[in-house]
Amino acid sequence: MTTLLTINGATRRFGGLTAVDGVSTTVAKGELVGVIGPNGAGKTTLFNLISGFTPLSAGEVHFKGRRIDGQKPFRIARLGIGRTFQNLRIFPNMSVFDNVSVGAAGMHGVNAAGAVFGGKARSEAISRRAWAALEQVGLQGLAGELAANISYGRRKYLEIARALAMEPELIILDEPAAGLNDTETRELAAFIKRLHGDGMTVLLVEHDMGLVMGICERVVVLASGRKIADAAPEVVRKDAAVLEAYLGVEE
Amino acid sequence: MALLEVRDLHVSMGVQEILHGIDIDLGEGEIVAMLGANGVGKTTLMRALSGIYRVRGGTITLAGEDITNAPSHTIVARGLCQAPEGRQIFATMSVRENLVLGGGPQGLARIDEVLPLFPILGERMGQAAGSLSGGEQQMLCIARALMRSPRVLLLDEPSLGLAPKLVKLIFDLVARIREQGVSILIVEQNARGALRVADRAAVMEGGRVVLAGPAAELANDPRIVEAYLGGHVAG
Amino acid sequence: QQPVVKIGYQLPLTGNTAQYGQDFKNAAEIALAKFNASGRPFKVEIVFEDSRSDAKEGIAIARKFVDDKEIVGVLGDFTSGVSMASAQVYKSAGMPQLSQTASHPDYAKISEWQFRNITTQAQEGPYNADWMVDQGFKKIAVIAEQTDWGQTVVSNFADEVKKKGGEVVFSEFFNRGLADFRPIITKIAREKPDAIYTGFFYEDGAQFLKQMKQLGLTIPVYSTSAAYNQKLIELAGADAEGMHLTATFLPSNPAPQVQEFVAAWKEKTGQAEPGQFPAQAYDAVNIMLAALEKAWPEPTREKVRDALAATKDFPGVTGDTTFDAHREPAKKLTKAVVKGGQFVAVAD
């Protein structure tokens, strides 16, 4: 199995606070890895370090053997990392289809001259991708709807579709199940599993233990910025430190 | 007579009606859970109750007084506070200032009761609220609503984005707040947790309440189990 | 029913320069009323159009006038910019245009259809330079507004001063409507000039004089006819005392046409005496009316143009006007000074 993502001693400080503290781990191609940890443990910050939104204070991040820390977010994205955001970030005043097409367009690269004089080939490639992504998440029926007008749950899928339209090699999802009920969460879990089954590498943050323990092959646990566990779900579930810091005593 | 009474509530957005006649009662010291899929209008209901959205028809009564379409600040002043969806904290202001604002005229009077519930907020008092992590912001949002010692507390998905340990804590907290005589209307996707603490529950679908009854009963209703509890009978 | 001849007048009646346009309109109406009451064989109608001192509007108006076959001559505009943009239209369509204020050196050169009734700085600059150097001022500071007119104020004046052996020790422009002249005044003070020559309109002039006084600077100030306006004294009060300027129009001039105009102005507007600009407009309208009369009974645009070009020694309130071969007026300038809150003529 080839390693896709390598995080090496990643550290991020905000003033006196060390949000991520020397975290190292790897993600192999085709893996489905979960990241869990108490609120404020630094999970989102870690994702921001990977996707280039927050610069590292120390450490390195490699993707496909290339060092990516210090690069602009869009370059990292083009290398094949798609992401969603914890606080849903859709483009509210654009249609659902247009939202997704942005993901596809970003990867294809759009330029002014091409838009004016270019032939149909490129735009059809983009639109094929966008439709494929919409169909993957089952939103094709809402393509023309204004993104601001669709429900919360669908926006979650919209965000995922937008990331999928980039045809990334690694997709990172920040709390995809937040705000979904158990039934919806199960559907989402099945969806992610299917995605993974199709060969996608997934890294996800989630507080819903049913989802994480149910589908992840490996779970990384952060607490106060440090990695306190990195193992299979069954192992993590019984880890004393994890129980103490995160899960609370089992019911 | 119930503390909060909602009768035949209609709310529209533009030309589109979203709530088509909602009836709910919330008794003194009672916890009512509101369940429903995404987009059925739960948040719309909560916003209408807090006076954010205009009501097109029907009445809302709080302790015998009609508060239909009253301005939001008088509703809060009468003791109906909400921890809203989307948190709506003051991102550019410090955690402390957020709490002071939550306290309204009382200011920080209740800080010693609220802060112990969320110790991490105590450590972040001077930090800008916008730089908190998602879960920390959620805690701040709930803490802010508690700062005013409300009579009726509306919680719109309070467990959203919280770690499992905290989710449990939140539901315990809900039960504890009720002990102090506060009535609570809670909207939750975590139906399991909500049904455990609630006295009664209602299920919304397409802008209507389609099912209501004691929480314990609903928790075993096969329809609920199928739709909201992931197919497994609650706890 | 008497036949009616129409002329157009484009001028700013709204916007930042509306005060000037309103003055022109008043002056024009005085001239027109007198003309129409004088029992000529025809009546004249003036079509006023508001250009807001905006070239876009000026050109549209010009087109409008050109389209109207009954209009045989046009007056205006106020600023050179709008006048020149409109002039392109009048040039191509063949319409005589007479501006009371356009001062751009190239304005009258645009075509044989452009005329103006404003003393050019080619005349006023050297005249003032001579005056000042003769008074014994050797080191002279010059400031003027940053407009086409201001540019000519400085260049014409400076050339003559040098010729006369004087020295321009400081020369700078300012943007119209500058609120605070003190940085410039402080700068002038450092050069310790014997006198200051200024190219400004009355609003800027009043500000300049007041702020000079504030900073305690007491250097003689000379200016052009553009500053000639009773409002300057109203706005600057005692600080205007002692300012010298040249003018072609003095309301105190006993000539009958001047007194008639001043009286009519006071009656129509309820204001103090008219300044230099309304007087120029009044004359411009009268010159145009005289040209119409000359072109009667068949006033065509060509005939009116020819009649304008032939204007010779027209006795106006700003002195006698003759258009030279380049359609520029030559005027007799009068020296004046502010004394006791009045502009009074200075004997040579």
Added chain:
Amino acid sequence: MDYYLQQLAIGLSLGMVYALMAIGFTLIFGVLNVVNFAHGEVYTIGAFTGLVVISAFAPPLIVVLLLVVAVGALAGVGLERIAFKPFRRFSDEASLKSRAMREATLMSSLAVSIVVREAVEIGFGSQFQTVPLDRLLNSPISLGPITIVSGDVIIFVVAALMLGGLQYVLKRTNVGLSIRAVSSNPLGAKYVGINTDRTIIWTFAVGSMMGAAAGILVGLYYGAIFPSMGFIPGIKAFVAMVMGGLSSIPGAVICALILGFSESIATIFVPSVWADMVAYGFLIVTLIFFPRGIFGGARDRV
């Protein structure tokens, strides 16, 4: 040396004039997050009110100021009702995040400002108004080698009072806290029981009072009162506010002073027509190094 000191003194007083206007402007921007294009017209209304009051019964300056401030408050409330309130009915998410909506409020205030300016022009004419000369605030005061005028002192005092008072209110009182809350998150403010409507009106009233007071003070200071007098100070106040970081009133004042200084100092070295170039150059350089203004907060985290 004296020359440079004098230019610095002039720069300071220029800056104070901009600051006087920037204070109210920033306060209003602070609560609504939209540019109030009509603030310049409030300034003009203040000046014209003062002029009318003075020519009608020549009361002492303090009375003039009080009356001007009252009219300014009325103008502010009217402006808020007409140009801003109607747009608050759109509170759905798409509208809140929509540029079109934000730019619409900007345009409505612009439209109101056009109407007001044209109306003043029709009422009073567009020329400079004649101010009774003895009412001007321009008697010279010599301080050693430099000369300032009485107006400088008055403007300084008034600006300092405004700044100090506002800082106190905003930072120390509950009212100020509410104002900042509305500015930070208007919807959130409703949930904590703030009367947002009243807060906004009060802010407008206070901001416009300051704008109107600035108008008459600067009008008497320069003796120049005319319908479009608010335009240039309005732009300068806008620039100062943004340089200062949008919601920081001391920041706006400091940047207004920087603008004033840069103009007078630029005049030392280059012709005065280029002075504005230096001021705008300062703006651009500031924004290159501080993309969110000198005292602005960071962007929201991802």
Added chain:
Amino acid sequence: MSDRLRPLLVVAAVLVLVLGVVPAVLGAFDRSYLYQVANLALIFVLLAASMHLVTGVAGLLQLGHAAFYGVGAYTAALLTTEAGLSFGWTLPLAGLGAAFVAVLVALPTMRLVSIYFAVATLGIGQMLYLVMLNWVPVTKGPNGILVTSGLTLFGYDLSRPASAYFVVAVVTLASLWVIHRLSHSYYGNALRSLREDDQCADAMGLDTVRLKIESFAVSGFFAGIAGALWAHTAGYISPADFSFPQSILILAMVVVGGLGSLPGAVIGALVLILLPEVLRPVGDFRNIIVGGVLFFSILLMPKGIIGEVSALDLVRRQLGGAWRGEGTKAGSEVGWR
């Protein structure tokens, strides 16, 4: 109706209207004034359309657009008077000149967002205006420039308003076509995503800085083209034509018409140029009325006469099911608004 036919029909209708119906109607009145107003309206249509691209689509509030208009006009005028080039040459060069300046000023300001960007463009607009006004040796400063050669193309004199109309109309239509292609494509969607959330667009692999600079340059290019048209049709330019109030006027056009909608920008420009002309007989009160109309139009239609979103809904309803079901084919219609 077939998806492919529709855009063709629209194009044909616009061509017939602008190049056939309008001149026929204007010609019937035999008034050069009407042509003049039509030319002016078309020039401002082009200006509004070029601002639409940055402000409406990419969401960058532009408060200094008139400066690029000015750069174009000055480039054209100077190339004509100093280098003796004819209209055929100055037109593209004016566009390029303005685009070049746009890139220069975009480079340092592209990191800025929202109102900070707006005020930076205001500052830059003012600086360019000051250069036009004060750099006397080159721009002739306040004296302005007489553009004597007028509109000539291949040696034909086209400076009469009626013939100028066709030149202006063809150039404007061609420019509109390009702007339309840009904003109604995936490129346009990428720009829109900047407006909605630039950080998020960044995460989608869009080079936001390059996109901003590019759209700024394109917008500057067309403003420059408009400038050249103005210089050649007016025959005289001076700095006052390109001052801040003009920028605001263009912004008002875009907002009144509907921010984000190209037809909106066109309609906004027509309204704000034609209305003051129509109101001429009203006299002194006409500007108050213009202000009042501006106000009520914003009040009643805050998203503009043709808002981006409502138009989208309209089109969708027309396309009905076709859009939803058939994958790739319908995609070619998406982005139309």
